[in-house]
Amino acid sequence: MKATSRSVDGVDIISLQGKITIGAGDSQLRDVINEALNSGNNKILLDMSGVTTIDSSGIGELVGSYTTVTNRGGKLKLLHLPAKLNELLHVTQLITVFEVYENEEEAVKSF
Amino acid sequence: METNGDRVEITISSRFENIELVQVIAEHLCETAGVDEDGSHWVGMAVREAVANAIKHGNKLDVQKKVNARFELAGSELEITISDEGEGFDPEEVGDPLNPQNLMKTSGRGIFYMRTFMDRIQYSFHPGGGTSLMMFKNLAKSNGGVASSKA
Numbered sequence: 001m002k003a004t005s006r007s008v009d010g011v012d013i014i015s016l017q018g019k020i021t022i023g024a025g026d027s028q029l030r031d032v033i034n035e036a037l038n039s040g041n042n043k044i045l046l047d048m049s050g051v052t053t054i055d056s057s058g059i060g061e062l063v064g065s066y067t068t069v070t071n072r073g074g075k076l077k078l079l080h081l082p083a084k085l086n087e088l089l090h091v092t093q094l095i096t097v098f099e100v101y102e103n104e105e106e107a108v109k110s111f
Numbered sequence: 112m113e114t115n116g117d118r119v120e121i122t123i124s125s126r127f128e129n130i131e132l133v134q135v136i137a138e139h140l141c142e143t144a145g146v147d148e149d150g151s152h153w154v155g156m157a158v159r160e161a162v163a164n165a166i167k168h169g170n171k172l173d174v175q176k177k178v179n180a181r182f183e184l185a186g187s188e189l190e191i192t193i194s195d196e197g198e199g200f201d202p203e204e205v206g207d208p209l210n211p212q213n214l215m216k217t218s219g220r221g222i223f224y225m226r227t228f229m230d231r232i233q234y235s236f237h238p239g240g241g242t243s244l245m246m247f248k249n250l251a252k253s254n255g256g257v258a259s260s261k262a
Contacts, residue, residue, distance in 0.1 A: 022163045023127030055159055056224055060217035067215055084152065091227050092220055093209055 001025030002050075003032045011108045012041035013079070017050030020058030029058070033065040033076075042074025043111045047104075049080035059088060066097065075099075079107050117184040122177050125170040125195075127163070133180045134159045137191065140182055141250060144189070150253035153228040154189070160221040161193040161244050169195030169242050187251035191229075194243040199236040 001018040014032060019025045036044055046065075069076040077099040081089070089095040101107035119136060123129035137158040141151035162178055170176035176196040183190045206213045208220045225232050229246045236242050 021127075021159075022130070022167070055156065055163065056218075056220040057163070059220055063215055064217040067217075084149075088224070092223065093214065097214065 001028045003028070005032075005036065007041070008104075008108050011043045011045050011111050012036050013045045013047055013104070013108075015047040015050060017052075019053040020051055020061065021053055021055045022057035026057040026061045029061045029065060030068075033068060037069065037072050037074070042069060042072050044069055044074065044076045045079050045101075045104075045107050045111075046076065047079045048082060048085060051082055051085060054085055054088065059092065059094070063094065063097070075111055077101065077107060077110065079104060119182045120179065122179045123162075124174050125166040125172055125176050125178060126174055127166060129178075130159055130162045130166070133162050133178075133193075136180070136182065140184065140189065141253065144184060144187070144250045146250050147254045150250075154248055154253065157225045157228040157246060158191060158193070160224050161191075161246065164221050165193050165195035165197070165242070165244070168200060169197030171197060184250075187249055189248045189250050191246045191248075192243055193246070194241060196241050198240060199234075199242040202234050 001016060001020055001024070003014055003016050005012055005014045007013070014036065016029070020029055033044065066076050079101050081100055089098065099110065101110070119140065121133060121136060123132060134155040138151040138155035141154050146154070158180070162180065165178045166172065170178065179194045181192045202222055205219050205222055208214070208216065208223045213219060225246060229248050231247045233245045234242060235245070
């Protein structure tokens, strides 16, 4: 998994690319989130459009990231969910937990 | 890897990077049987979760221990058996991830996804050690997304 970040109006937009699967990206996601938080950014928008594969471990890390950011007084939201990730969040009812946006400007304004 | 008519078998060492090998075989078999990309993906995802569990919870990441995957196609019925060399566990002890108390847990969704994407799954535990997970899917009904894959 690769992650690149940029800041827009105080929101850290982190673009994830590649796999978030067991042993390949799941722990990296945790590191990326911790790095953002330790840099003082707690408004985090994860752009998921480049995520090619995710499994239950990756979903678990997303949930863990959400909890970590929330516990640090911040917000974590999702942008551009690929269809299959969207289905995985739906069947596990996690779609009710995450705020999901299709439009970056709208997502940034929501923080 | 061994192929025999409508049977394919592969044995891997317990490394996460080998999971994709097994997943690709599952997806290829489904596509060859006429299942569309989405339907094949969800079967592949169930296999991915099963192999990951066998490596992590079954063989406990011991690379000396093997995971065997066997695929058998009888008509439109795909039977997949994932076997490990671990001590086994009680799948009933894994909480329902849809229970509000479990919703924010970071683990415990693998078996749920397998049950969602396959028609039926069944664990068996061998007295001498090792666990086998059998998963069944009628490929004639497997085209489409998650909802139709469970239909």
